[in-house]
Amino acid sequence: MKNFSVEMLVQEANNQRKSISEIVMEQESADSGKTHEELLQRMLKSLNVMEEAIKEGMNPNLRSASGLSGGNTFKLSQAIEQGTIKSNMFSKAMVRALAVSELNACMGRIVAAPTAGSAGILPAVLFTAKEEYDVSDEILAKALFTAGGIGIIIAEQASISGAEGGCQAECGSATGMAAAALVEILGGTPEMSAHACAIALKNAMGLVCDPVAGLVEVPCVKRNVSGTVNAFAAANLALAGIKSAIPVDEVIKAMGTVGRQMPRELKETAEGGIAITPTAKKIQSCQS
Amino acid sequence: MNVFDIIGPIMVGPSSSHTAGAARIGKVARTILGEEPIEAIIDMHGSFAKTYKGHGTDKALLAGLMGFEVDDARIRNSLELAKQKGIKFIFNTVEMGNVHPNTARINVTGESGRKVCVQGASIGGGNIVITEIDGIEVEFTGNLHTLIVCHKDTPGIIASVTNILATAKVNIAYMKVYRTLKGGDAIMVIEADQSIVEENINCIKNISDVSSVAIVTPLNEGW
Numbered sequence: 096m097k098n099f100s101v102e103m104l105v106q107e108a109n110n111q112r113k114s115i116s117e118i119v120m121e122q123e124s125a126d127s128g129k130t131h132e133e134l135l136q137r138m139l140k141s142l143n144v145m146e147e148a149i150k151e152g153m154n155p156n157l158r159s160a161s162g163l164s165g166g167n168t169f170k171l172s173q174a175i176e177q178g179t180i181k182s183n184m185f186s187k188a189m190v191r192a193l194a195v196s197e198l199n200a201c202m203g204r205i206v207a208a209p210t211a212g213s214a215g216i217l218p219a220v221l222f223t224a225k226e227e228y229d230v231s232d233e234i235l236a237k238a239l240f241t242a243g244g245i246g247i248i249i250a251e252q253a254s255i256s257g258a259e260g261g262c263q264a265e266c267g268s269a270t271g272m273a274a275a276a277l278v279e280i281l282g283g284t285p286e287m288s289a290h291a292c293a294i295a296l297k298n299a300m301g302l303v304c305d306p307v308a309g310l311v312e313v314p315c316v317k318r319n320v321s322g323t324v325n326a327f328a329a330a331n332l333a334l335a336g337i338k339s340a341i342p343v344d345e346v347i348k349a350m351g352t353v354g355r356q357m358p359r360e361l362k363e364t365a366e367g368g369i370a371i372t373p374t375a376k377k378i379q380s381c382q383s
Numbered sequence: 384m385n386v387f388d389i390i391g392p393i394m395v396g397p398s399s400s401h402t403a404g405a406a407r408i409g410k411v412a413r414t415i416l417g418e419e420p421i422e423a424i425i426d427m428h429g430s431f432a433k434t435y436k437g438h439g440t441d442k443a444l445l446a447g448l449m450g451f452e453v454d455d456a457r458i459r460n461s462l463e464l465a466k467q468k469g470i471k472f473i474f475n476t477v478e479m480g481n482v483h484p485n486t487a488r489i490n491v492t493g494e495s496g497r498k499v500c501v502q503g504a505s506i507g508g509g510n511i512v513i514t515e516i517d518g519i520e521v522e523f524t525g526n527l528h529t530l531i532v533c534h535k536d537t538p539g540i541i542a543s544v545t546n547i548l549a550t551a552k553v554n555i556a557y558m559k560v561y562r563t564l565k566g567g568d569a570i571m572v573i574e575a576d577q578s579i580v581e582e583n584i585n586c587i588k589n590i591s592d593v594s595s596v597a598i599v600t601p602l603n604e605g606w
Contacts, residue, residue: 096384123386137387144393144454159397161437199396202439202459209389210508211399217390243386250384256507272389309430310437311397382437 096122096247100344101289104244108285115275115285116237119244138236141206145195145218148205152194157201161382163312164200168193184227185324192219192323196316209246209255212311213269215319217242220273220326224280238280242272245292252344253351257304257363260354266315266322267299267350271343273326274333283334293339293346295329300346301353303361305368308379314369392509393454400485401431401438404505406458408487409447411513411525412501415597418493420448422471429484431505432476441474444487453509482514519561519570527556527574529599530584535592536562536569543590544571553577 096119107118120131129137155169172190174180196215199205205214221235246255249268254260274291278284283291299322307313333339339346360367369375394403413420425444427435435441439458446461449470457464465472479486483504490500502515513523516531523529530548534540541560548555554576562569579598588596 096386119386126385134386138390141387141390141393159437160439163437202395202397202402202442204393204454204456205396206391206393207399207403207509208391211394211396211403214396239390240386243390246389247384247386250389255389258507308437309434311401312437382434 096126096244097251099244099248100252101245101248101292101347102342102344105285105289114237114241114279115244115288116240116279119240120237122244123240134240135233135236138239139232142221142232142236142239144204144206146222148195148198148203148214149191149218149222151203152196152198157197157203159200159312160202161308161310161312163307163310163378164197164316167316168197184223185327187226188219188223188323188327189320191222192216192319193316195219196319200312200316208242209250209268209272210257210265212257212315213265213319213322216266216269216322216326217273217276219319219323220277221280224277228281230280234280238276241279241288242276245275246272249347249350252347254354259362260351261357261362262302262304262318263299263350264354265304266318267296267302270299270322270326270329271296273323274329277326277330278333281330281334283330287333289343290337290339291330291333293341293343294332295325296343296346296350297339297341298325298329300350303357303368304363305361305370306363306365307370307375308382309365309370310382388508394509395443395454395456395458398438399509400505400507401434401440402443402458403453403509404485404511405431405440405443405487406447406451406453407509407511407525408501408503408505408513409444409489410450410452411447411503411511411599412489412491412499413448413450414599415501415516415531416491416493416497416499417595417597418495418497420470420491421494422492423448424473424475424490426475426477426479426488428477428479428482428486428488431485431487435474435476444489445472448489448491483512486514488515516570517568519563519568521561521570521572522559523557523572523574525599526601527576528578528601530573530575530579530587531597531599532571532573532587532593533595534569534571534590535594536566537592540590540592541571544573544587547583547586548573548575548579551580551583553579553583
């Protein structure tokens, strides 16, 4: 996958009349010496961990060591059950994103995708698609190769680390990866996946990493929810044939530049943004 | 970088650097010790020192020392589990100076009384670098099959070790030797593409002037 661009992935997919996931799997197979079947089985294992994490995150008694996270997934799903919030694709996707992110904050088992702090977005998007459109786990696992392939390109051309590129690099990347994966699941073309990714990344451009008390909780957990909704929005726009005016590879490069331009205070140091508000400082002093 | 570096690792949260990476540093220390730990003094520096409670860095380091993988749900309860096993442990927050902000130093004693001191840094995404073993500066990531041989600095040892690997058709990707002083304690770190089997490890252990041998297997073997 080294030195690939998203455009190259799309072109390769079009030339071979294949999906992006198949091109990524071919590359991965060539790099690792593993067969397609081995790769798929390994990804199904990760997919299974994601599904388990959604279930475990529903536990109403979950609390993080800091006390900042836990219990909100239950609150949200109760509100849906009681009709306070309409039960639909979005509200259910939000529950799943919250579940995995809260579980992560509470030291549960998750799949970093691409990071632990952004681990809720891909599971939420995939398993909501599974329920709404009745797709198989195999299709979801393949879509994770699309997400992963694009993730590699983002990691190489920009960053997937909050310390290097701010939250746009973590929740932003996850959103772009999820949008592209969702388009493929729903039968969109490789170009549409690329546009969905570009739109999602643009929506997250400049997002800073300002964790309260330096912990992966506030604002990270709720950003997984908004990232999930962003992924659906971007995928839907792309599936309707709406294009990103700026090609995805240029967006990724711009994201890398923005990350470098961002002051260090806003890159996971907890020295800027909401992390230095009076309330955040009070929370921090209770942690040490 | 491969797809499973991005969609992965499968790990216990909340932070790949402060939890998964910490567990890996602990696991490497345990591997180098080569036996059940009974006592550990663990120093945490920088961001590890500042945020260890909320990230469970202490739990992860100790879990690794007990041999748990990064995705082991027991990491959450490792402090209690260690107490149940009768392992004594102390955590210190320290200032180590000009080292990576996520650095830990583990002084561990095994059931035979053997002691080792391992220092490592968690450099992001669950990736680590081991920077010191028993006061000798080293540098390896644990991403490949890593053979760590502690020995006396005498002629022919390197050839003896690499001969065994050559015969076993193990390809050496990276290799470094470190010593305290001429003829003193030395460490050989070999990072290989293939796994190194028990039989070969035993042969290396039998070389005279080799005091201990450890093998660290790569993280990405969730296959």
